[in-house]
Amino acid sequence: MDEETKTISFELSCPVKSVFLRHIRQFIVQLAEDVSFSEEEVSQIEIAVDEACSNIIEHAYNHSTDFDKEGKKIYVRVEIYKHGIKIVVGDRGKGIQPHHIHRTKNLKQYKTSRYHRGLGTYIITNFMDDVLFHTEEGYGTTVEMFKYRRDNDGFTRAGIK
Amino acid sequence: MEGFSIETLKEESDTSETKLLIRGFLDAHTVDHFERSLDEAQEKGFKTIILDFSSLDYISSAGIGSLMNYTKIMKDKGGELIILRPTDKVYRIFDLLGFSKIFNIKR
Numbered sequence: 001m002d003e004e005t006k007t008i009s010f011e012l013s014c015p016v017k018s019v020f021l022r023h024i025r026q027f028i029v030q031l032a033e034d035v036s037f038s039e040e041e042v043s044q045i046e047i048a049v050d051e052a053c054s055n056i057i058e059h060a061y062n063h064s065t066d067f068d069k070e071g072k073k074i075y076v077r078v079e080i081y082k083h084g085i086k087i088v089v090g091d092r093g094k095g096i097q098p099h100h101i102h103r104t105k106n107l108k109q110y111k112t113s114r115y116h117r118g119l120g121t122y123i124i125t126n127f128m129d130d131v132l133f134h135t136e137e138g139y140g141t142t143v144e145m146f147k148y149r150r151d152n153d154g155f156t157r158a159g160i161k
Numbered sequence: 162m163e164g165f166s167i168e169t170l171k172e173e174s175d176t177s178e179t180k181l182l183i184r185g186f187l188d189a190h191t192v193d194h195f196e197r198s199l200d201e202a203q204e205k206g207f208k209t210i211i212l213d214f215s216s217l218d219y220i221s222s223a224g225i226g227s228l229m230n231y232t233k234i235m236k237d238k239g240g241e242l243i244i245l246r247p248t249d250k251v252y253r254i255f256d257l258l259g260f261s262k263i264f265n266i267k268r
Contacts, residue, residue, distance in 0.1 A: 050221050
């Protein structure tokens with residue numbers, strides 16, 4: 001296998017219940033630590049994934065309790081590359097209009113707002129290096145997040161641990 | 162609740178102060194439990210609520226948003242919310258997001 005393109009991927013799916021958030025975090029943290037991200041980077045990846053999953057729980061299925069129905073799940077896929085980690089979090093829910101996504105442009109806006117919405121999206125976009133939201137009404141929403149591995153001097157690392 | 166618990170360490174009517182030890186994960190699953198405890202402390206009339214975060218392993222935006230709300234509620238009532246000895250991991254999240262300068266944190 002070509003070292004430049006070698007990937008290892010892992011997948012997890014679980015019912016849309018907040019009680020499972022900590023299990024998803026454990027799954028992500030273990031992988032991020034194994035790829036030798038720093039403690040701070042692992043924390044950033046952990047909370048970004050948690051926020052993406054929490055958004056699904058809150059919005060994707062209208063607080064559905066029909067957990068056994070196929071498709072009403074949170075899907076998490078982790079792809080480990082030589083130069084970083086890609087995490088895709090998604091649902092097969094109702095999808096949302098892009099303008100309905102709460103986005104906090106900066107923390108000043110969040111801190112002065114009345115309802116304190118949008119911090120999760122702010123965390124995702126600021127703690128991960130590349131983020132792509134894809135949502136389509138009736139087909140669900142996915143968030144693709146990428147975190148690059150860096151040397152102490154800030155450059156992308158040359159190899160996997 | 163698995164992964165989360167709150168224990169009252171101190172209630173002093175003289176100083177109108179209570180201290181709560183928060184253990185585990187403060188996330189979207191546990192935030193309601195957390196808020197019920199803060200509501201109870203307010204209903205008892207405590208002006209100062211001290212949250213001992215020395216055993217809190219994780220906080221997400223749900224917990225941070227709740228802290229923002231209760232910081233304001235307490236301030237509006239002439240009281241205060243104090244975060245005591247947060248773990249390095251939790252403090253780092255506060256710091257990275259700029260909340261270490263907003264919350265009353267005693268390390």
